[in-house]
Amino acid sequence: MASATHSLFFSCLVAAFLVSSSQAYLGGYGYGYGSGSSSGKKVMNKIDACWRSNSNWASNRRALADCAIGFGEEAIGGKYGKIYVVTTSTDDPINPKPGTLRYGAIQTQPLWIIFSRDMVIKLQNELMMNSFKTIDGRGAKVEIAYGPCITVQGVSHVIIHGISLHDCTPGKSGMVRSSPNHVGHRLGSPGDAIQVFASSNVWIDHCYFARCADGLTDVTHGSTAVTISNNYFTQHDEVMLLGHSDTFTADKIMKVTVAFNYFGPGCVERLPRVRFGYCHVVNNRYDQWLMYAVGGSANPTIFSEGNYYVAPNSRPFKQVTKRQSAGGWDNWKWRSSGDLFFNGAYFVQSGYGSCSPPYGGYQSFIAAPAFMVPDLTADAGALHCVAGRLC
Incomplete structure (x- = not known):
């Protein structure tokens, strides 16, 4: 009986800690009332x-x-x-x-x-x-x-x-x-x-x-x-290209944030594909890409943070990443931090040194824990907003 009581007490402490941590996190990151909600709060991303x-x-x-x-x-x-x-x-x-x-x-x-x-x-x-x-x-x-x-x-x-x-x-x-x-x-x-x-x-x-x-x-x-x-992408092959070509070096200045998107059924590849520049891929949901999720060439820097990767059932395409390089890519900075991987998904990292996003001043924001991504991307795509009501 004592053991059961202690177990229950410990479980309650863990639950209370998780709720407290989540509320503290949301307080700094963002939450709001969901449409049609009269009592509870709906978890929302910062935007x-x-x-x-x-x-x-x-x-x-x-x-x-x-x-x-x-x-x-x-x-x-x-x-x-x-x-x-x-x-x-x-x-x-x-x-x-x-x-x-x-x-x-x-x-x-x-x-x-x-x-x-x-x-x-x-x-x-x-x-x-x-x-x-x-x-x-x-x-x-x-x-x-x-x-x-x-x-x-x-x-x-x-x-x-x-x-x-x-x-x-x-x-x-x-x-x-x-x-x-x-x-x-x-x-x-x-x-x-x-x-x-x-x-x-x-x-x-x-x-x-x-x-x-x-x-x-x-x-x-x-x-x-x-x-x-916050976009919903579906039923497409080459979804998102960042950088013109492997010889267009002007794209070295490119800085792109890809956040809170839902890459849904039927997306094949380029989620995104990056050349030369910097891409922060953060808090996106990936639902069974058909070839690969994040790819690139020409030595781009990619920081994958707090994403929710669900691999396809087909075994050859479990890898999140794909690099195209004739001269090797070991020094390319491609990092995964706080990502969650399901159905055999895995991310191949490379490079050395920090590749945290080079945001300046108020551009920076805190990535949400990856377990929250299904909630944070639940309303991705065009919303059905009505004037005078919560959207």
């Missing part, structure tokens, strides 16, 4: 806790710009601009009309772009984003699909949030307007959902990605200060 616990989010949409983390944290999008409302799904790549997404996206002044209703936008050619723009799909079901999708090229301070991008096709060779005063000839986009090209301070959050002709999110040609977070 979501910043805005989703406020039922008046629709009255202060621009507050979202203060919620980014990681290398793209300083992306302000259209925070200091007017609200622009998309009222029609029509598109003209040369002379876009007011009320269309393209008309808002190419303006020179900062704009916070929202949508008047649910819509599926079939772009007639790639959409060229201008600087200081936010695409905010909250409050409507917005899909960009069945045509060319979004190009972020040579600009800065872009936020893309809360939309679905799927079944994107290559762009056509032809004229495309990129600002009110400039229309130029484009050779044709490759078919990415979002292509970030020679740009900085970009944040892509809470989007749904699937089935595009090329990549789902590519960051190339000297782009940097990018955060890709």
Whole structure:
């Protein structure tokens, strides 16, 4: 009897310690009330806790710009601009009309772009984003699909949030307007959902990605200060490419944070694939990749922290990592810290010395324990937000 009592007492102490530790952790990291919850609190990641616990989010949409983390944290999008409302799904790549997404996206002044209703936008050619723009799909079901999708090229301070991008096709060779005063000839986009090209301070959050002709999110040609977070990726081969090629050394400046994403069923490879630059892969959920999860070439630095890796059932593809190098990779800094591995998954580390993320000042944040990742990524993808309610 005494033994049973002591055992029960010890179990209660352990449980109390775990609850206390979790609450202390959440207090510093972030939590909020979940949608529809009237009593308990729903565990949220730091980004979501910043805005989703406020039922008046629709009255202060621009507050979202203060919620980014990681290398793209300083992306302000259209925070200091007017609200622009998309009222029609029509598109003209040369002379876009007011009320269309393209008309808002190419303006020179900062704009916070929202949508008047649910819509599926079939772009007639790639959409060229201008600087200081936010695409905010909250409050409507917005899909960009069945045509060319979004190009972020040579600009800065872009936020893309809360939309679905799927079944994107290559762009056509032809004229495309990129600002009110400039229309130029484009050779044709490759078919990415979002292509970030020679740009900085970009944040892509809470989007749904699937089935595009090329990549789902590519960051190339000297782009940097990018955060890709809270997205749901599914049904695609080459999901995320960071770095243009093995000879494009300008990508050495690239710094990307990949956080709180759910790489779901049907993702084959490049979750992400990195060249030259630095990538912090943190608190993502991986659900049975079909070839590999994290890969790269040209000596990138990759820090995998607090991720939740579930390997596929097929035995040849249990390894999380894949390196492509003709000259050896022993000195490449690829590290795993606090990751959890399931179904035989394993991470091959390499290199020497610290590779902690080189965040400066307020860009830094504390990775959550990997066991929390299923909760922190449970709402990845475009959310179904209703004005006046918790999202």
